[in-house]
Amino acid sequence: MSGLSSSSCVVLVGGGVASAAAGAGLRVQGYDGRVVLVSDELHLPYERPPLSKEYLSGKFDVADFQTHPEGWYAENEIEVLLGTRVSSVDPVARRVTLSDGAALEYDALVLATGVRARALPGFTGDRVHSIRSITDTERLASRLTQSQHLAILGAGFIGCEVAAIAAAQGVRVTVFEPAPVPLARALGADFGRTMVDIHADHGVEIRSGHQVTSMTETDDGLLLHTADGETIACDELLVGVGSIPNTELAVAAGLRIDEATGGIATDEFGRTSDPRIYAIGDVASRLHPILGRAIRVEHHDTAQRHGANVAANILGHEEPFSDAPYFWSDQYDHSLKALGHAGPDATTVIRGSVEDRCFSVFSLEDGRVTAVATLDRPRDLMATRKLLGVPHQATAEQLADEGFDLKALLPQRPRTRPNGARQSGVCPSEACS
Ligand SMILES: Cc1cc2nc3c(=O)[nH]c(=O)nc-3n(C[C@H](O)[C@H](O)[C@H](O)COP(=O)(O)OP(=O)(O)OC[C@H]3O[C@@H](n4cnc5c(N)ncnc54)[C@H](O)[C@@H]3O)c2cc1C
Numbered sequence: 001m002s003g004l005s006s007s008s009c010v011v012l013v014g015g016g017v018a019s020a021a022a023g024a025g026l027r028v029q030g031y032d033g034r035v036v037l038v039s040d041e042l043h044l045p046y047e048r049p050p051l052s053k054e055y056l057s058g059k060f061d062v063a064d065f066q067t068h069p070e071g072w073y074a075e076n077e078i079e080v081l082l083g084t085r086v087s088s089v090d091p092v093a094r095r096v097t098l099s100d101g102a103a104l105e106y107d108a109l110v111l112a113t114g115v116r117a118r119a120l121p122g123f124t125g126d127r128v129h130s131i132r133s134i135t136d137t138e139r140l141a142s143r144l145t146q147s148q149h150l151a152i153l154g155a156g157f158i159g160c161e162v163a164a165i166a167a168a169q170g171v172r173v174t175v176f177e178p179a180p181v182p183l184a185r186a187l188g189a190d191f192g193r194t195m196v197d198i199h200a201d202h203g204v205e206i207r208s209g210h211q212v213t214s215m216t217e218t219d220d221g222l223l224l225h226t227a228d229g230e231t232i233a234c235d236e237l238l239v240g241v242g243s244i245p246n247t248e249l250a251v252a253a254g255l256r257i258d259e260a261t262g263g264i265a266t267d268e269f270g271r272t273s274d275p276r277i278y279a280i281g282d283v284a285s286r287l288h289p290i291l292g293r294a295i296r297v298e299h300h301d302t303a304q305r306h307g308a309n310v311a312a313n314i315l316g317h318e319e320p321f322s323d324a325p326y327f328w329s330d331q332y333d334h335s336l337k338a339l340g341h342a343g344p345d346a347t348t349v350i351r352g353s354v355e356d357r358c359f360s361v362f363s364l365e366d367g368r369v370t371a372v373a374t375l376d377r378p379r380d381l382m383a384t385r386k387l388l389g390v391p392h393q394a395t396a397e398q399l400a401d402e403g404f405d406l407k408a409l410l411p412q413r414p415r416t417r418p419n420g421a422r423q424s425g426v427c428p429s430e431a432c433s
Contacts, residue, residue, distance in 0.1 A: 003316035004107050008033040010314060011096055011104050013086045013249070014112035015039025017047055017300060018281030020067040021307020022110050022314075027076045029311055035078045036104055038096075040085040043134050044070060049300050051137045052161040053330055057168070058141070062134060089253040091274045108314045111250055111264060111272070111279045112307070115243035115298060120153065122214055127222055129238045131158055143236050147171050151224055151234035155182030155206050157329045159240035160195060163204045164331040173204045174232065176224075178211040187338060187373040188361045190354050194375065195331070198357065202332055243298065245283045253277070258285035261296035268320035270310040278314065280306035289320040291341065301326040324371075324388050337381045340371030340388055349399040352377055367393045369409075386410055 004010070010026060010033065012019040023035050039045065045067045054060035063069070073080050085099035095105045117130035129140045140162070144150065150166045152159045155177035163173045179185070181192035196206045211227045221235040247257055250264045256273035258265040263285030270278045270286060279286075281303035285296040302325050309321045329336040334357070342348075342363035352359030352375075360380040363371040369392070372384040383406035387394075392409045399406075 004031065004033055004314065006032045008107035009105060010035050010108045010110065011086075011106040012037040012110045012112060013096070014110075014114060014281070015041045015043070015045045015082070016112060016114050016281060016303065017045065017067055018114070018303040018307045019110065019112035020045035021304045022112065022280060022310050023073075023076070023078045023307075024068070025308040025311025026314065027078070028308075029315055031311070031315055033107070035076075036081065037073075037078055038081045038084050038086050038098065038104075040083065040099070041133060042083050044068070044073070044080065044082070046134065047300060048132070049328075051131050051134065052158045053165070055134070056131075056137050056141055056144075056162065057165045086249060089249055089277070091253050091255075091277060094276060107276070109277045110310060110314070111277065111283060112281045112303075113246035113249060113283050114303075115245050115282045117239070118242045118244050120239055120241060123153070123237065123239055125217055125222075127217070127236050128215075129236065130240070131162065131238070132243075140236070140238065144169055144171055147236045149174070149221075149234040150236050150238065151176065151212075151222070151232065152238045152240060153212055154240035154242070155179075155195075155208070156240055156242070157183075157186075157327075159238065160199065160331055161329060162238055162240070163199060163206075164202065167199075167202045167204045168332075174234070175199070175204065175206045176210045176212050176226070177206060177208045180209050182206060182208055187336070188348055190350060190359070190361060191336070191373060191375065194354060194357055194359075195336075198332060198334060243282070245296070247283060250277075250279065250283075255279075258294050258296070261285040261294060263294075263296040265294060268322075269313040269318055270306065270321065271313070278310050280310045286321060288322060288341075290322050295325075295341065297325045299325050299327045324385070334376055335378070336373070336375055337378065338371070338373040339381055339384055340369075342371040346370060347396060349396045351380060351399055351402060362399045364394060364396060364399065367395070369394050369399070380406065383407060383409075 047065045050060050050065045086096045088097045097103050117132045149172045152175040155175045166173050181189045184192040212224045213227050214225045216223045224232045245263045256265040264279035266279050266286045268287045268289045282298045285294045287294050305323050312319045324340045327338045346363035346365045349362045358376045360374040360377045369387045374381045394409050398404045
């Protein structure tokens with residue numbers, strides 16, 4: 001598509017950050033046609049990370065994490081249909097049907113339908129929770145005030161964040177994780193073990209290698225039954241065992257689905273197998289121009305960047321997307337951050353002190369840093385962000401040596417001081433504080 005006229009219409013499906021960023025991107029980049037954002041939620045588009053952090057703990061109000069204030073949509077002439085589901089897409093007629101029976105014709109359609117929490121068969125009922133929306137968080141928060149014992153299935157990021165908030169509110173928390181070490185697949189075993197210890201210090205028990213297989217409801221709570229024959233009583237249960245991409249609309253419309261990732265397949269510009277339909281955010285399985293394969297990323301930052309990028313591509317700019325995935329998680333007073341995409345053959349190198357719970361795990365491939373995961377070491381992340389974008393050669397010894405300044409790996413450009421003298425661009429290395 002080589003751009004759109006002012007009489008055209010772009011329909012954005014979804015009430016998340018990707019959809020809102022696409023709307024903003026269209027206006028910022030000068031599109032003056034019609035933009036309609038359709039969301040099946042009752043709230044204006046909002047950011048989901050605070051749902052298991054500041055909103056659950058009561059630190060934030062909803063207005064604190066809306067992507068844009070209410071008046072912004074009218075100012076930017078973005079029509080917002082809340083509580084409305086897109087129930088079908090007709091790619092031939094270029095029309096979507098809405099849950100209220102209305103229809104919208106589009107010149108470009110953006111599917112930003114996100115993912116939903118994976119449900120576990122047999123784990124349902126009033127005391128069983130998942131967190132994906134403001135409503136979910138409000139329900140869990142109201143229960144935590146009376147809860148004596150919260151059990152959590154899955155020690156992923158959401159499970160661990162909720163555990164930290166509940167523990168801070170004086171609730172006993174037990175987390176069941178089938179894997180031998182939690183978070184190891186995403187961040188490595190050192191991270192996983194360190195997080196288990198941090199949680200233990202706050203009274204949260206993470207039972208690694210334990211699987212809850214069924215549950216029974218009693219008059220005053222739940223009984224959880226584990227694979228090794230134990231029965232544990234709790235009064236509320238959070239199921240945090242992953243997510244499922246919302247691809248149903250795309251499947252019914254005949255769009256190609258990437259079987260490897262489960263997402264809607266797109267090219268490097270975000271275009272699906274129908275050139276008028278784009279997919280962005282968590283639901284999109286997007287061809288990565290450097291990796292040469294499609295990846296599906298469930299991170300806030302990527303979803304937001306996809307939004308701005310797809311706006312450019314709808315307007316005919318043909319911009320591939322290769323931004324490194326970036327993720328953060330806050331637990332107690334610790335900050336985990338991860339950046340980049342490590343291949344399966346990457347060598348991992350630790351910088352800092354695992355014992356002191358202040359370290360980074362670098363991924364090194366063919367002498368290049370391709371990813372990093374940091375615990376309370378933001379500067380390692382910043383250094384990596386710079387490295388990912390430029391040619392460089394690094395060794396495991398350099399990365400592990402805290403006396404070695406990572407900035408020295410950057411291509412050295414001569415810099416001039418005001419008095420004309422050159423400086424090296426190297427400054428003292430980061431130390432944990
Ligand atoms: C509790 C929680 C904590 C998180 N914490 C972090 C974090 O710390 N750091 C981080 O990087 N990421 C975090 N994430 C992930 C991050 O929030 C997601 O990557 C991001 O929300 C993806 O945005 P999206 O717009 O693609 O999808 P979503 O935010 O999932 O939005 C999809 C929207 O589409 C709507 N929708 C679906 N189908 C239809 C339809 N047919 N019609 C109309 N509307 C429809 C949905 O209701 C929803 O409004 C967290 C996620 C959750 C749930």
